[in-house]
Each structure stands twice: as C-alpha cells, then as structure tokens.
Amino acid sequence: MAQNGCEHSERVLTMDTMNPNVKRVEYAVRGPIVQRAVQIERELNMGIKKPFTEVIKANIGDCHAMGQKPITFFRQVLALCSYPDLLEDSKFPEDAKSRARRILQAISQGIEMIRQDVARYIERRDGGITCDPDNIYLSTGASDGIVTMLKLLVSGEGVSRTGVMISIPQYPLYSAALADLGAVQISYYLDEDNCWSLDINELRRALQEAKKHCSPQALCIINPGNPTGQVQSRQCIEDVIRFAAAEKLFLMADEVYQDNVYAEGSKFHSFKKVLFEMGPEYSEKVELASFHSTSKCYMGECGFRGGYMEVINLDPEVKFQLTKLVSVRLCPPVPGQALLDVVVNPPQPDEPSYDTFIKERTDTLATLAEKASMTQEILNQVPGIKCNPVQGAMYTFPREGTSSRYVLLYEASGRKRHLFGSWQMTILPPVEKLKIVLAKIKEFHQHFVEQYS
C-alpha cells in the first residue's frame, strides 16, 4: 500500500514488527465483498446509473438493520433506565416502570440480581434443572464470552499447543479468535447431504488427525447453526456429550439462536439440559460453557452487546481466574445488562404489556419461519442449486451444483469457487426484498449456466 507523501521506513509498528497472530486473523464478514457493496451503495446514492437500483444486504445477522422491529417492552424499559424522569410519565405501562425501577436499583448494587434472573430463566428453559447464579458471567454479547473462554483454554507450545474443534462451515468469530490466540484450529465438517448435521465419525476423524500435531482441548458446537441453519437432534447432542467425555474435551455450546427454530419436528435442546438428563456420570464430569445473547432470536438487539455464559463443572481455581479476567475489562455495557434482564424476565400474563409482547414475539418468529421456508423453496426450484431446509437460526447455506459438472463450470469461468460455489445468506431481509434477492440469484445462476455450458 502506498503511503501518501513522506516515507516512513522507520516506523515502530510495521507488518514486520506487529503481532503475527493478528495477521493470521481472517474475517470475511467485513471483507472485500462487503466493502464493494458499500461502495456500490454510495455510488447509487450519488445518482450513478447501474443495472440495478438498490443493494440488499443478505450477509449479516443484524435483524433490525434488516427491518425487523424491536420489541416495544424492551425499548420502553431501556428508555426508562436511561432517563428515569420518565418514570413519572403516564404514557409508559406500569410493568415497564417496575422493571426499570428494579434494574436501576440492581445496577446501583452490582449485577447480582441480573445473574439471578438469568439463572431463573435457564431453570425454566431446562424444565427445572437448577442453575447457580455463581455460574453465570454477564458478557459484552456472546462474542466476548466465547473469546474469554477460548483465551482461558489456550496454552502449550508445538505439539502440546491447544487445539480447538470448530465446525466447517463456521461462524468466523471462532477461526479469528483462534488465530488471534495462536491456538490450533481443528476443523470438522458438517454433513451437507444430511441437512448439515453433525456426524460423530467426522468428529472422531478430525480429532485423530489433529492429535498428531496439537493437543485437542475443546469442542465448539453452534446449535442452532450459523451459517448452516441446522438444529441438532437430542440424540446428536447426547452423542456429542459422550464423545467429549470419552475424549476429555471441554464443551463450548453456542446457543445464541435458541428461540430460532422453525422446522416441523425440530426442537431446541440445550446442552445443559441434555447433560443433566444423562445422569451424574456425565453431569458431574463434563465441563461445559454455554453462551447466549440479546442479539438474535426474536430480540435481534445486536447493538446493545448483551449476553451471558453459564459454566458447568469448572475447576474452582480456574473459575477464580475467570472472574479476575473479566473484571479487568470492567463490566459489560449497562444498557445491554438491563436489556438482558428484561429478556430473561419478560412480561407475565397478569401484566399490562403481556399481550403486546407476546404478539410482537410471535409475529417476529412467524415471519422468520415464513422466510426460512420461502428461501428453501425458491432456491430448490432452480435447477443446479441445492438448499437444505432452514431448520433454525437465520441463515441458509445453499450450493450451486450438485455434480462435478458445475465445478468444471466454475473453473471455466475463471472465478474463485468460494465466491459462489456455496454461499451463506441470511433470511433477514423483509419478505418483499428477500423475494427480489432470491429472484436475482435464480436469474444469475441460469444466465451463468447458459453462458459457460
């Protein structure tokens, strides 16, 4: 890259002197395609004519940026917490005010109450299996919890360097964090031919191979899956837990899409619940960290950076170290904590905001379910595109070409396969926009096949 004007050959911080791990970090979500899209959007705004009139972003999981409406109750409580004079305002419902009073009180006393509310939420979710608030760590989005847990796990050098198993296709936070920490990424491949399910034999294969060059310590699971939209069966989760126990792997369960389940017959099972239902042989032994967030599900509030992690069977001394580590970064953002509290402690049937809340939540999830099945249907109508059912989360990961014929076509076209051989796309754009996106993909694909056949 050229430097404007003066020469800086003698800089302190250069590509040669900088932290080499940072260079290894790859992060496609803000990569060249996105930058090009931003540029095109700017050009359109400037009035430059193009063969299209708008850029519809289907790359990131920011629900509100895609037009999904925030839940009214949550935003009312946040406004009340930001500016407590509004507690006198008769336009706010009483239950929003009482939540806000409780949160303001709690914040001035530390975050104990929010952790307790999270624990009660987990207990309700998991059919009564107890949750100790001392096992709850509030975090700056799930990302923060995930990176912190990975950081704790990484040690050793050479063949004893920590290896961490992650699924491919993956959510790029994982590979980026592992590169940044200098840990070894152990890739296991999800089974595209079986609705992107997780295959224990593939876990076994990846682990055996990795043992030759690193020390595998942890297994990361995303369920429901990003970017592949699959929801794991209870059986699969049991198998994973047994595998982790047998192979002595620390389990990390990324469950930020726990409310995003759409497909007939699919159901969300938390790793915690399954672990405890498997009895003390597992529930007293397997180390588990699970992550949740205010960014996804029907909330979609990724701007507030709220989240938590629950740790199970963590060594008490390690737990002390974890507490110390999170303290150094000071607390997660308070608005995110307040939001998390109303998410885990939403309006109850006897409260004035209940009906609106339920309606908004139901509508949001129903719209997502509609878009999930629409996406899958339209894409599968295109000859040569194969798209698994979007069982959950907010994404689809379709593929162009079911046979090697298409691979040859890609090569003939001189384009890089990964740009459009398989690709991730969100189902988040509003229904009308999503239809446009899907129609454009169909058109592009047919044109491409004709041109290069």
Next chain:
Amino acid sequence: MAQNGCEHSERVLTMDTMNPNVKRVEYAVRGPIVQRAVQIERELNMGIKKPFTEVIKANIGDCHAMGQKPITFFRQVLALCSYPDLLEDSKFPEDAKSRARRILQAISQGIEMIRQDVARYIERRDGGITCDPDNIYLSTGASDGIVTMLKLLVSGEGVSRTGVMISIPQYPLYSAALADLGAVQISYYLDEDNCWSLDINELRRALQEAKKHCSPQALCIINPGNPTGQVQSRQCIEDVIRFAAAEKLFLMADEVYQDNVYAEGSKFHSFKKVLFEMGPEYSEKVELASFHSTSKCYMGECGFRGGYMEVINLDPEVKFQLTKLVSVRLCPPVPGQALLDVVVNPPQPDEPSYDTFIKERTDTLATLAEKASMTQEILNQVPGIKCNPVQGAMYTFPREGTSSRYVLLYEASGRKRHLFGSWQMTILPPVEKLKIVLAKIKEFHQHFVEQYS
C-alpha cells in the same frame, strides 16, 4: 481451594492446563479488599453490628455510583434513541430530539457520522489541527482501545519480546493487559517528591535497563494521571515526544481525564496538539495512539462503555490489520456510540438545552475541584501523611510516613506495606461522605502511630 463433593482430578481445564498468561494477570480493583468490603456491606444490611454504620467506597472511579449526577441532555438523547416513540413527546427539548434523529439515522447507515463528529471535536479541542475521521476508531470504553493497540504491538520471543513502558503507580489495566498478552512490562517511576511528575531521566534509566532483556516498543502515558492525579506540563509532553522519537517508541496517550483539571496553573495539553506544534520533524514521524472515553470527565458514564482512539502516523498496512481486528468483535455498544456522539457534539449556545447543560457540566467539575483541594488539605493536616496536590483526574495517592521511621512501624505491625503505606483513593464520594472518609483515615493513622510507636 476445596471442591465441594466429587473429585475432579481429571478436568480438562485446570490451573496446570490453563493459559499461563491469565495467571499472571493481577487486578487489585476487584481484589481481596473490595471483596471484604462487599461482605461487610452485606453484613451491615443484615443488621450485624459493627463499630461503623456504612461502607463508603473510595476505590473505583465510577462517578455515578458515587452520587455524581448524569448530564440531563445526554440521558434524554439516549432515552429518545432507545424508544423513538418519545420523539412525539412534547416534554423533550427540540435539540435533544434533533440529536436523537440524527443518531438514529446515522446508526442505520453505519458509524461514519459519529467518527466525523469525533474528528470535529478533536479539531476544536486542539485549536484547529486537522483530524481525519479515518484515524478514529470507536471502542468499547477506552479500555478496549488500549488493549487492542497493545495487542497489535506485541511480538517476538525472548530478548526480542515486546516491552512496553508504563508508569508506576499505574492504572492496573496496563499491567493486566501486558501480562495477558505475555509482553514485558517496563516500569518507570513517577516522581512523588515532584507532584508525581514524569522525569525523562527515569524514562531513560528504565529503558536502558529493559533493553538488556526485551525489545522496548511502546511508551504509555496517562495524563491527567490515574492514580496519582498529576497533570503534565507542556514542557514535559514535549520532552516525552522527543524521547519517543529518539528511542523509536510508539506513544500511547491515555487522555480519558482530559476535562478533569483543577489546580491553579495546570492545563490539559493533548499529545496530538503538542506533537503537531513541534513541527513536521515530529508530527510526520512519531506514531501516536490517544484514547478518550465517556466514562470520566464531567460525563462519568462508565456504564455505557463508549470511547474512541485516534491513531497518528500508523503504517497503512497495519491500519488495515487494525480495522480487521476491531471488526471481529463486532461494533462497540450502540448506546455508548450514541452517547459519545452527544459528548463530542453537545448543546450549542442557540439551542434550548444549552444553559442546563453548561450549568450541570460546570457544577460537576466545580464539585470535583472542591473535593480535590479538600482531600489534599485534610490529609496534609495529619502528621505523618503526605499528599500531593490533586491537579487533575479523580484520585489522590497519599503516603503514610515521610521517613523510614514509618516503614519500620509498618513492619512492626506485621501488615503488608502496600495495603496502607501508600494508597489510592478517589475523590468521588459526595462531599459529606468524603469528609467522613478523610476523618476516619486521620483517626486510624493517629491510632496506628500511637499503638506501634
């Protein structure tokens, strides 16, 4: 530490297997004394009788927790951004509404506008020296920016491992981050006998010594200082810049207390401004990152985790890497970004909120100034305690004992010297509470001296 119930000798994550850098992190702000204080507070709340009736926390710089009032305008804008229905509410002033509209618009388009507003703020602050919005990175509080910059700087092994110079006494984020990154901490001591000023000869000494065992790459300055409350003179800043240029050190200027200057004759000079006033020989060469935050000054909004850093003369390729690195963690919390925007773009003289805003800001800073001089005065009245003027920031770092006689007393008492030989304390408690704290210290000190003399 004992484990309740079952034995977990076979855990994956233990003190032996965990990341060794995490163990090295020390963080006193949430350490044993704070934990004891929390416990005592709980006992008092439970009605347990003690020789005192309350716990007054003078350990952390959380202004609002200490009773300082948030600025009305800021909170109004935040409430409006959280719950835009309030834009119809006649109780909110028009300028707060127009700011909120602007921010809501900007957020949906990305953070470009906020970075531009920050750049304009820096230009006004620095008497017109230009600031390029492309050099501004929004961060999750200043902490996040500091840790990110340190992370970029760390590389090498053995004697070529990166060393970073930090002041002692220090703000514990720095030592903690360096330990976590496995970098070498190079301590330079502030001169207690000269109002905690920075002495270039001491920098030189520390650097020469460090060169034997590491590769010094960066120099961190906190101005105004935490925990020591000093404000650097323009001359001192020039000397530091010359030193950094001569020794090829990357400068990190932590300026989160830039509005907190109280002492007659003290004035805040930004490193950026001084650097540019020293001419192109320096301003085109010295690499500088400076940090600011919504947590301190008259804002005191540490719960929102808003902040930014400005980078100067960063290698363009390194800058690209930095952009990538911050993208991995997704964006800083949106409410913090919104807050930062109103902080750098506050009410103007022709706007309805201006008078209240100025009054609140002035009152807050005047109260801090009053507490700064009160603290220094009362402590210096105690024979055997020496307290430098609190020129700026929100802290004092007094010392018990001006002669070795007191050191012997500490030893005779069997207590650890660092617990109370010198100690940091905030000036944040409300005036009445601060008086109680200071009286208690006086009493304790006199009692202690009598008992052990």
